[in-house]
Amino acid sequence: MTNFSWKVNKTSSVSRARTGVINTPHGEINTPAFIFCGTKAALKSCSAEEAIRNNTQIILSNTYHLMLQPGSEIISNHGGLHKFMNWHGPMLTDSGGFQIFSLGYGSVADEIKGRNQMMIRNKSLLNISEEGALFKSYIDGSKHLLTPEKSIAIQRDIGADLILVFDECTPFHVEKSYTAESMRRSHRWSTRSLNSFELARKFKSTEGSAGSQSIYGIIQGGIFYDLRDESIDFNLHSKNFFGLAIGGSLGCSKEEMHQVVEYIASKLKDKHPVHLLGIGDPSDIWSLVRWGVDTFDCVSPTRLARHGAALKKTRLGKINIKNSKYREDLNPIDSKCQCKTCAKYSLSYLHHLLKSDELLGLQLITNHNIYFMNDLMLYIRKAINEDKLLEAEKDWYQD
Amino acid sequence: MTNFSWKVNKTSSVSRARTGVINTPHGEINTPAFIFCGTKAALKSCSAEEAIRNNTQIILSNTYHLMLQPGSEIISNHGGLHKFMNWHGPMLTDSGGFQIFSLGYGSVADEIKGRNQMMIRNKSLLNISEEGALFKSYIDGSKHLLTPEKSIAIQRDIGADLILVFDECTPFHVEKSYTAESMRRSHRWSTRSLNSFELARKFKSTEGSAGSQSIYGIIQGGIFYDLRDESIDFNLHSKNFFGLAIGGSLGCSKEEMHQVVEYIASKLKDKHPVHLLGIGDPSDIWSLVRWGVDTFDCVSPTRLARHGAALKKTRLGKINIKNSKYREDLNPIDSKCQCKTCAKYSLSYLHHLLKSDELLGLQLITNHNIYFMNDLMLYIRKAINEDKLLEAEKDWYQD
Numbered sequence: 001m002t003n004f005s006w007k008v009n010k011t012s013s014v015s016r017a018r019t020g021v022i023n024t025p026h027g028e029i030n031t032p033a034f035i036f037c038g039t040k041a042a043l044k045s046c047s048a049e050e051a052i053r054n055n056t057q058i059i060l061s062n063t064y065h066l067m068l069q070p071g072s073e074i075i076s077n078h079g080g081l082h083k084f085m086n087w088h089g090p091m092l093t094d095s096g097g098f099q100i101f102s103l104g105y106g107s108v109a110d111e112i113k114g115r116n117q118m119m120i121r122n123k124s125l126l127n128i129s130e131e132g133a134l135f136k137s138y139i140d141g142s143k144h145l146l147t148p149e150k151s152i153a154i155q156r157d158i159g160a161d162l163i164l165v166f167d168e169c170t171p172f173h174v175e176k177s178y179t180a181e182s183m184r185r186s187h188r189w190s191t192r193s194l195n196s197f198e199l200a201r202k203f204k205s206t207e208g209s210a211g212s213q214s215i216y217g218i219i220q221g222g223i224f225y226d227l228r229d230e231s232i233d234f235n236l237h238s239k240n241f242f243g244l245a246i247g248g249s250l251g252c253s254k255e256e257m258h259q260v261v262e263y264i265a266s267k268l269k270d271k272h273p274v275h276l277l278g279i280g281d282p283s284d285i286w287s288l289v290r291w292g293v294d295t296f297d298c299v300s301p302t303r304l305a306r307h308g309a310a311l312k313k314t315r316l317g318k319i320n321i322k323n324s325k326y327r328e329d330l331n332p333i334d335s336k337c338q339c340k341t342c343a344k345y346s347l348s349y350l351h352h353l354l355k356s357d358e359l360l361g362l363q364l365i366t367n368h369n370i371y372f373m374n375d376l377m378l379y380i381r382k383a384i385n386e387d388k389l390l391e392a393e394k395d396w397y398q399d
Numbered sequence: 400m401t402n403f404s405w406k407v408n409k410t411s412s413v414s415r416a417r418t419g420v421i422n423t424p425h426g427e428i429n430t431p432a433f434i435f436c437g438t439k440a441a442l443k444s445c446s447a448e449e450a451i452r453n454n455t456q457i458i459l460s461n462t463y464h465l466m467l468q469p470g471s472e473i474i475s476n477h478g479g480l481h482k483f484m485n486w487h488g489p490m491l492t493d494s495g496g497f498q499i500f501s502l503g504y505g506s507v508a509d510e511i512k513g514r515n516q517m518m519i520r521n522k523s524l525l526n527i528s529e530e531g532a533l534f535k536s537y538i539d540g541s542k543h544l545l546t547p548e549k550s551i552a553i554q555r556d557i558g559a560d561l562i563l564v565f566d567e568c569t570p571f572h573v574e575k576s577y578t579a580e581s582m583r584r585s586h587r588w589s590t591r592s593l594n595s596f597e598l599a600r601k602f603k604s605t606e607g608s609a610g611s612q613s614i615y616g617i618i619q620g621g622i623f624y625d626l627r628d629e630s631i632d633f634n635l636h637s638k639n640f641f642g643l644a645i646g647g648s649l650g651c652s653k654e655e656m657h658q659v660v661e662y663i664a665s666k667l668k669d670k671h672p673v674h675l676l677g678i679g680d681p682s683d684i685w686s687l688v689r690w691g692v693d694t695f696d697c698v699s700p701t702r703l704a705r706h707g708a709a710l711k712k713t714r715l716g717k718i719n720i721k722n723s724k725y726r727e728d729l730n731p732i733d734s735k736c737q738c739k740t741c742a743k744y745s746l747s748y749l750h751h752l753l754k755s756d757e758l759l760g761l762q763l764i765t766n767h768n769i770y771f772m773n774d775l776m777l778y779i780r781k782a783i784n785e786d787k788l789l790e791a792e793k794d795w796y797q798d
Contacts, residue, residue: 044757069755074727077729364446
């Protein structure tokens, strides 16, 4: 793990909240940090330059999408995803497992928000075996078998700094026995992922197309605390995990998600940076940071923008700029916000762009939402360093 | 016309091609210049900052669209369109006439490209009378009467530097007698536009919401040279036109368009900058500059980008990046192009973005096409100043 390091700087005196620094060959990530989703090698409606201008530290891309389009070989031919998409900061890829299973079952966020009533929503997931997962491409219906070894090979072609072991993202609506069975298979896949990662490092002259990489383990076990214990034990005893991610089902409500995450994070020490997969609404982040989570990823900042919603420092958390009440509003989204959109454009103009189907509207709101999330994380880091996170949370809100 | 001036710098020894400078309160325009279309107060997929970064000198917006959405009052409340859309350079608005009639009849470009076989394509244009044009909103079907006085009032609210008289854009497929009748009505509308413009300047403390403005007359007469003579005579004898635009039908083929424009421009002297309405394909610009046209506007650079086409210095003029032959192409659109897109992104990446429906693809190709047009105009200005436009045209092409 050349060029990689993780250091905790400051821990809160009243919670597990902590600041730290993850060093990667493409720069450092000050934590707690938000990881923005560039699912298909692009942030939605936002160039790499704009993301940097909005203080973005790290982005992620999805192995599942990239293996199908454009294919990892094309990315490797460019010298890795950093060069392909012109993002030269730290980067993470997931293993592909999450998408195969969430597209097969429905996502963790869907479950937490109560949107998933059926276990199998479509037939894109064809079969799970000890070998791996067989699924149909969402693009052309072609069949693909993804195995731990193949996931690692693809992630090495893509060349992100931080990569993940291949896992099954077990859904909520299954028996405990299935969750246990799935978790243990994921542990075996995890070991195969690690072996494959180590073997490739040993015998290849280059370490992934963009340079050296580090790997995260994933803690499974759904909502069953004894299974989570077993998975924590497995992951803490596996050598060579640079970081640990919290995966699997987190329950079917926000409350349950918070309980599960708090339980897991309380068992982890300072040895690894802790990533929470796929969760990161601003309203959740305050608590999750207190439980000890270091990094988050979520599509919400860019997805909300595409629906015309801008993030706000209010209890409600956002406003819908399409609302006719903004038609004549000469104010920016937030007059105290330092982002380019708030400096230059009124709500009235943004409302007009949305009404007129001008793509520029999505670009400008996306810019604000990305800036907002980075600003929130900076504010949280400062509060932790000054050991006044609870007060800072109250001060954050303008209402 | 405070703060406005027009000066010819250099005229070719073998054609009417000339370089010049239009001074406006928002800066100068070096001509020949391309005017980019921000129809609804936004360049498609391109922020004002990006347009500046790509060397854009001037943009236009459309009175017809803006009067319906968001309405000129909202723009005026912002202090004019410059502030509304955060574009602080020179700006032009058309009078609304062109859209009312082109949406009613089909556009001039449609005619030239042989796309318009029916005189009336839809019923958005309800009636033309001496008073003005009655039309239905494309947004909600509401009825609106646009008159010369109303067009000028709206254009003063919008506050562009350069504005146009209200005219009927007569279609090609009509009798000469209708073209003559329409032209003479447009002349009367032109006089009313000018009177309204002068009256407002005289009695209002502010001169349009963004400051002082100058007005262009429009030369009508379709493809009938004697009518064009009559219209040129009318426009040259009208006082207070800062510039002259070539409007009306330009025939039903590129050849006819070039003949009509050449004829008109040959009758105009150095007193006015000459604008050609709605025409500006790169392949046409070389000849049009030689006939003596100073400024062009056309939606093609941004529209082509939205269809995945990038402008190239080739006889064909563009490439379709969606073509599968670019799937693995590590080269930029043009390795010699200095634009940000060509500096940072491969054709393979742009192809991937288009295949993945990522809006970033449109943004990056739009950037290139805008840079390309400004680069072409800069190259043409340099060639005219060095009096070697014909040689420069041959050297422009890479094939």
